Amino acid sequence: MHSIWAVATNTIKQALRMKVALVFIILLVVLLPLMGASMTGDGTLKGRLQTFVSYGLSLTSLLLCLLTIIISIYSLTSDIEQRQIYTVLTKPIRRFQLLLGKLLGVILLDVALLALFSAIIYTITIYTPRYFGVSQAELTRLKTKYNQASEAEQLGLEDEIFELEDELYQLNNEFLTARASLIPPEADVTHEVIDIYEELEKTGQLPPGASRKKIIAELTSRKKLEKQAAAVGEDLIWEFNNVKPLDPDQSLFIRFKYDVSVNPPDLHVYSSWLIGDVRQFESGIEIETPIYTFDRKDLIRTFHEIEVPADAVAQDGYLAVGFFNVPLNDTVVIFPLNVGLEVLYKADTFTANFLRAVCLILLRLIFLACLGILASTFLSFPVAVLLSLCVFFTATISGFLVESFDFLSENLSALYSYTLRPVITLLPQFDKFDPAKFLVPARLLSWSLLAKVTGLMICIKASLLLLLALLVFSFREIAKIII
Amino acid sequence: MEYAVETFSLTKIFSDWWGREIVRAVDDLNLRVRYNEVFGLLGPNGSGKTTTLKMLLGLLYPTKGKAIVLGGDGANPKISAKIGFLPEESYLYRYLNARETLDFYGRLFALPHKVRKMRIEALLDMVGLKAVANRPVGTFSKGMARRIGLAQALINDPDLLILDEPTTGLDPIGTRQIKDLILKLVERGKTILLCSHLLADVEDVCDRIAILYGGKIQAQGRVRDLLQQTDKKQITTGSISDTTVQRIKQLIQNEQADCVVTSPMDKLETFFIRTVAAAQQQAQPTSGAVSTTQIGAFLTPKTLTESILDKLVSARVSQEPRPEPPTEQVHPVETSQTKPDEQLLSKLTKPAEPAQPKPVVKNGKAKTKPVKTETPRPAEQTKKSILDQLTGRSTPQNEDEDSDSKVN
Numbered sequence: 072m073h074s075i076w077a078v079a080t081n082t083i084k085q086a087l088r089m090k091v092a093l094v095f096i097i098l099l100v101v102l103l104p105l106m107g108a109s110m111t112g113d114g115t116l117k118g119r120l121q122t123f124v125s126y127g128l129s130l131t132s133l134l135l136c137l138l139t140i141i142i143s144i145y146s147l148t149s150d151i152e153q154r155q156i157y158t159v160l161t162k163p164i165r166r167f168q169l170l171l172g173k174l175l176g177v178i179l180l181d182v183a184l185l186a187l188f189s190a191i192i193y194t195i196t197i198y199t200p201r202y203f204g205v206s207q208a209e210l211t212r213l214k215t216k217y218n219q220a221s222e223a224e225q226l227g228l229e230d231e232i233f234e235l236e237d238e239l240y241q242l243n244n245e246f247l248t249a250r251a252s253l254i255p256p257e258a259d260v261t262h263e264v265i266d267i268y269e270e271l272e273k274t275g276q277l278p279p280g281a282s283r284k285k286i287i288a289e290l291t292s293r294k295k296l297e298k299q300a301a302a303v304g305e306d307l308i309w310e311f312n313n314v315k316p317l318d319p320d321q322s323l324f325i326r327f328k329y330d331v332s333v334n335p336p337d338l339h340v341y342s343s344w345l346i347g348d349v350r351q352f353e354s355g356i357e358i359e360t361p362i363y364t365f366d367r368k369d370l371i372r373t374f375h376e377i378e379v380p381a382d383a384v385a386q387d388g389y390l391a392v393g394f395f396n397v398p399l400n401d402t403v404v405i406f407p408l409n410v411g412l413e414v415l416y417k418a419d420t421f422t423a424n425f426l427r428a429v430c431l432i433l434l435r436l437i438f439l440a441c442l443g444i445l446a447s448t449f450l451s452f453p454v455a456v457l458l459s460l461c462v463f464f465t466a467t468i469s470g471f472l473v474e475s476f477d478f479l480s481e482n483l484s485a486l487y488s489y490t491l492r493p494v495i496t497l498l499p500q501f502d503k504f505d506p507a508k509f510l511v512p513a514r515l516l517s518w519s520l521l522a523k524v525t526g527l528m529i530c531i532k533a534s535l536l537l538l539l540a541l542l543v544f545s546f547r548e549i550a551k552i553i554i
Numbered sequence: 555m556e557y558a559v560e561t562f563s564l565t566k567i568f569s570d571w572w573g574r575e576i577v578r579a580v581d582d583l584n585l586r587v588r589y590n591e592v593f594g595l596l597g598p599n600g601s602g603k604t605t606t607l608k609m610l611l612g613l614l615y616p617t618k619g620k621a622i623v624l625g626g627d628g629a630n631p632k633i634s635a636k637i638g639f640l641p642e643e644s645y646l647y648r649y650l651n652a653r654e655t656l657d658f659y660g661r662l663f664a665l666p667h668k669v670r671k672m673r674i675e676a677l678l679d680m681v682g683l684k685a686v687a688n689r690p691v692g693t694f695s696k697g698m699a700r701r702i703g704l705a706q707a708l709i710n711d712p713d714l715l716i717l718d719e720p721t722t723g724l725d726p727i728g729t730r731q732i733k734d735l736i737l738k739l740v741e742r743g744k745t746i747l748l749c750s751h752l753l754a755d756v757e758d759v760c761d762r763i764a765i766l767y768g769g770k771i772q773a774q775g776r777v778r779d780l781l782q783q784t785d786k787k788q789i790t791t792g793s794i795s796d797t798t799v800q801r802i803k804q805l806i807q808n809e810q811a812d813c814v815v816t817s818p819m820d821k822l823e824t825f826f827i828r829t830v831a832a833a834q835q836q837a838q839p840t841s842g843a844v845s846t847t848q849i850g851a852f853l854t855p856k857t858l859t860e861s862i863l864d865k866l867v868s869a870r871v872s873q874e875p876r877p878e879p880p881t882e883q884v885h886p887v888e889t890s891q892t893k894p895d896e897q898l899l900s901k902l903t904k905p906a907e908p909a910q911p912k913p914v915v916k917n918g919k920a921k922t923k924p925v926k927t928e929t930p931r932p933a934e935q936t937k938k939s940i941l942d943q944l945t946g947r948s949t950p951q952n953e954d955e956d957s958d959s960k961v962n
């Protein structure tokens with residue numbers, strides 16, 4: 072252990088004194104506050120903070136990833152190329168201890184830098200609203216002023232208070248929080264689809280040239296969408312179980328987006344909603360939990376949220392959401408798959424969520440450090456960096472890659488599914504676990520998800536790389552020069 | 555375990571990417587280095603000296619044959635803890651300063667903090683770099699880096715010292731010091747295996763040599779046996795009158811032998827050392843290996859240099875009575891019969907043991923505490939004790955071997 076520690080501290084010294092880390096540190100220390108000051112987002116305070124957190128974390132993550140790759144590779148390859156390793160390995164240290172020492176050094180440096188930069192981002196995020204006078208204290212001040220003001224002044228103040236309340240509300244409920252999200256389970260349509268397929272086959276209406284698989288996929292998505300569509304005068308009901316708000320005094324949010332078959336003239340849809348435990352209607356028992364109704368008019372193709380008191384949820388965590396396509400409309404209303412409707416509720420604080428999001432970045436860095444160490448056990452510095460960068464960028468867009476390959480034609484996709492796909496699935500999915508994806512919409516990043524990612528990215532993938540590195544390195548002839 | 559280093563038809567073939575042989579760097583080498591001797595490996599450039607050493611240390615794997623170092627595999631941590639290695643060039647971390655460099659290597663040996671600190675200071679003193687100890691070693695001159703490399707090889711008080719061209723880049727004083735050091739270390743019972751081209755150096759210190767060419771041993775044996783011209787004799791006298799010379803010549807001619815009479819020349823080395831010592835005494839400025847009076851003290855007066863080295867290496871061997879024996883010098887090992895619990899004690903005093911200072915308490919014989927710098931005492935004595943600390947422990951086993959080899 073002592074030798075691992077000695078190597079680790081030496082690695083950190085190297086990173087700091089060779090000024091590799093310094094470049095990145097200075098860049099971030101300058102850029103982050105600058106971003107905090109200059110990014111305005113969509114103009115609202117919430118938008119401003121969302122952009123800042125999103126870009127700030129992404130930039131930090133990107134730069135630290137690059138730094139990790141460079142340091143983890145440089146540390147070992149320079150030892151080999153400049154031959155300090157001759158004096159190190161002839162001391163009583165095992166080769167795996169040397170590698171673990173380097174890894175530990177890189178990770179410790181990452182932890183320190185990540186802590187520093189995320190602290191900067193967090194502080195700026197928390198203090199920006201105060202700087203712009205959007206705070207509870209400011210509201211109280213305005214209210215007392217209102218109470219003491221003359222009637223003429225009160226009118227102006229009223230607007231101001233109203234605006235502030237609105238902004239505070241938006242900030243606290245839609246950004247500085249961590250909301251769990253429930254998506255309605257997808258309807259099972261396999262049987263129906265197969266029935267339709269056979270029907271079409273019998274009547275000979277199958278489109279020529281398309282494979283069975285493709286037709287089934289097409290039919291399935293059409294059928295699923297059908298289940299999410301309501302013609303004029305029809306209604307849709309989604310049922311959720313396991314809704315567990317942090318406390319019943321708070322609000323739930325129904326977040327939704329409409330698609331339509333025919334654009335209404337003013338691009339708005341009228342609707343009527345029913346939210347609560349609808350089972351109470353049927354059984355005819357006494358109503359215990361309230362059922363709320365809303366009549367709304369909303370712009371199509373944008374997200375909206377309906378706030379509902381959390382007491383609408385039944386004791387057992389049941390909640391139903393009903394939508395009625397009122398006859399005022401003249402179109403079928405469709406809720407797009409996956410994103411069409413979800414129930415959001417506050418499940419944790421922003422701080423805890425932020426912390427976990429930062430951990431997500433750390434996991435990335437640990438993976439890259441293992442990758443860099445592996446690459447440097449058998450490659451020279453430039454080649455190892457290139458390889459690691461390739462892996463990094465592939466992992467960053469792995470979701471996009473997988474999706475785009477799914478659209479390939481039949482023969483190509485067979486080729487792909489045996490070659491590239493296994494490689495891509497072996498890589499971690501940085502984009503799927505992007506911290507900004509959770510923080511910007513204030514979505515809960517749960518401990519269990521974090522544990523899952525840790526298990527997958529670190530315990531399996533990264534340790535596999537590390538194991539391979541140890542294996543390669545322990546058999547390598549250190550003093551053999553390969554040109 | 556008769557030999558400190560033994561190789562059995564050790565062969566190294568470097569092949570290209572396709573597996574075709576390109577260089578046969580070491581060929582069927584059978585090397586035997588006894589305990590407690592200085593063994594010199596000579597040979598022209600590219601004759602396979604460095605390759606051999608690398609194979610001994612596990613940096614290269616032999617194509618054929620094997621090497622046994624101190625009774626085991628040189629790459630095994632248990633064995634390498636007892637080896638000091640100075641590579642061909644001083645490969646150091648440029649961003650660390652001299653002190654940090656030694657500290658790093660000391661930590662790889664798991665030396666406890668106190669021992670590490672003491673040894674580092676003693677070594678810096680010894681190699682004359684104390685004044686520049688806080689400068690990054692990247693800024694050091696070649697010889698200065700070499701000195702740190704040497705200090706690094708000594709930090710674990712090794713039983714076997716492997717030196718690859720130890721004197722390259724060193725000034726004559728440094729060279730002289732290394733040679734002296736080697737001799738003193740051998741007196742202390744260490745084994746030294748070195749490579750060099752500088753025949754004069756090798757001649758001065760080596761007990762036995764092997765000359766390599768093309769990876770094969772061409773000649774091997776005791777230096778004296780190889781070089782002594784038994785049919786010639788040399789007589790050196792103080793200043794004598796011409797008439798005496800004439801009479802001696804006459805005597806020799808009576809025996810039908812040739813005779814040449816000259817005034818002996820100083821060796822250039824001796825002259826150089828004298829000149830630098832003089833400059834040192836005038837305190838002329840330098841930013842090299844010696845720059846303060848303290849370090850000057852180490853290098854300038856030949857006697858002091860000697861005395862430091864003496865103390866460094868002869869701490870255990872010397873029989874001179876010590877006013878206050880430091881705890882590590884628990885003498886039992888030197889008596890021929892080793893009692894079991896004393897053996898345990900000396901194990902405890904081994905440098906790698908973290909519980910190093912404990913023997914004081916357990917021993918019961920040494921009533922004095924270990925010499926610490928805090929206790930006011932003459933500076934000389936403090937230094938002595940530090941140096942004692944540095945080298946004054948080796949395993950009882952080794953001591954036995956020492957005495958063995960002396961009997962032989």
Ligand SMILES: Nc1ncnc2c1ncn2[C@@H]1O[C@H](COP(=O)(O)OP(=O)(O)OP(=O)(O)O)[C@@H](O)[C@H]1O
Pocket residue numbers: 550551552553568577578579597598599600601602603604605606642
């Ligand atoms: N990694 C390597 N790949 C190929 N050939 C090598 C390699 N290392 C050494 N050699 C060759 O092996 C031979 C012996 O080299 P080695 O370094 O042992 O020589 P040396 O005796 O130490 O010489 P010098 O006195 O110049 O230090 C040389 O011909 C050298 O070119």
Ligand SMILES: [Mg+2]
Pocket residue numbers: 603604605642718
């Ligand atoms: Mg060599």
